[in-house]
Amino acid sequence: MSDGKYIQIEGVEQRFKTPKGSFLALRDIDLHVAKGEFITLIGHSGCGKSTLLNLIAGLSAPTQGALLCANREIKGPGPERAVVFQNHSLLPWLSCFENVHLAVERVFAATENKAQLRARTEAALALVGLTAAAQKRPGEISGGMKQRVGIARALSMEPKVLLMDEPFGALDALTRAKLQDELLAIVAKTRSTVVMVTHDVDEAVLLSDRIVMLTNGPAATIGEVLAVDLPRPRDRVALAEDPVYVHARKAVIDFLYTRQAHVEKAAA
Numbered sequence: 001m002s003d004g005k006y007i008q009i010e011g012v013e014q015r016f017k018t019p020k021g022s023f024l025a026l027r028d029i030d031l032h033v034a035k036g037e038f039i040t041l042i043g044h045s046g047c048g049k050s051t052l053l054n055l056i057a058g059l060s061a062p063t064q065g066a067l068l069c070a071n072r073e074i075k076g077p078g079p080e081r082a083v084v085f086q087n088h089s090l091l092p093w094l095s096c097f098e099n100v101h102l103a104v105e106r107v108f109a110a111t112e113n114k115a116q117l118r119a120r121t122e123a124a125l126a127l128v129g130l131t132a133a134a135q136k137r138p139g140e141i142s143g144g145m146k147q148r149v150g151i152a153r154a155l156s157m158e159p160k161v162l163l164m165d166e167p168f169g170a171l172d173a174l175t176r177a178k179l180q181d182e183l184l185a186i187v188a189k190t191r192s193t194v195v196m197v198t199h200d201v202d203e204a205v206l207l208s209d210r211i212v213m214l215t216n217g218p219a220a221t222i223g224e225v226l227a228v229d230l231p232r233p234r235d236r237v238a239l240a241e242d243p244v245y246v247h248a249r250k251a252v253i254d255f256l257y258t259r260q261a262h263v264e265k266a267a268a
């Protein structure tokens, strides 16, 4: 395996059975993700971004084609592929520490002692700046903090691949910007491979090595892949006027709003 093919998606199709018959969500998806690469999936609502992410996560199986991670077929969820969802899905009756510790135990309990598991949990919370809130429950912290716990939980498993489904979608613009910057710093440190679903063009350009643009569904496929050749670390303020940034942003907007202009179906 070359590092350029860490995740391999080959000829993938996804159909769903519905009461009205078979629904073709995705077709002819071919994509290779390199180790350490940051990929965003962008496209109009309902085009199949989450479907594709779920396939990589192993939460569903393709109706055609194959997905591989590190040369092994993806046959189900695995600790080397951690998922962060938009609604953070924390257990409300457990503290932040306990929510992260559960994931740590699941992956490392067989090989590590209690002190090591505890240290891992504390390190993950520290990485996202949540040491002080460790004993709080999800109901006692803000949306941005909850999302940080979700990220800490995913990172605590030391995944090779971080899969994120609109992780910042529900946050206000300032919190979102802060978490994007934190994510960039964390990924620079952990060198994780990231596949992230987003609706946000600026987020895609700021974070990505490549932006994968999906055509409208049904039968959505990859319309275009844009390489974002901006050096890292990236600074959002300096980037705003960088010609490469401006050009990439325009290319994505052009794809989404000119070539894939979304025709809203009239409500039935």
Ligand SMILES: Nc1ncnc2c1ncn2[C@@H]1O[C@H](COP(=O)(O)OP(=O)(O)OP(=O)(O)O)[C@@H](O)[C@H]1O
Pocket (backbone or CB within 6 Å): 016, 017, 018, 023, 025, 043, 044, 045, 046, 047, 048, 049, 050, 051, 052, 217
């Ligand atoms: N389990 C399922 N059964 C039937 N249809 C499904 C199922 N899951 C997804 N779909 C359909 O597949 C298409 C793609 O859905 P998906 O959630 O992947 O889109 P998306 O791009 O992530 O959308 P959004 O941006 O709104 O979250 C949609 O038309 C959706 O209705």
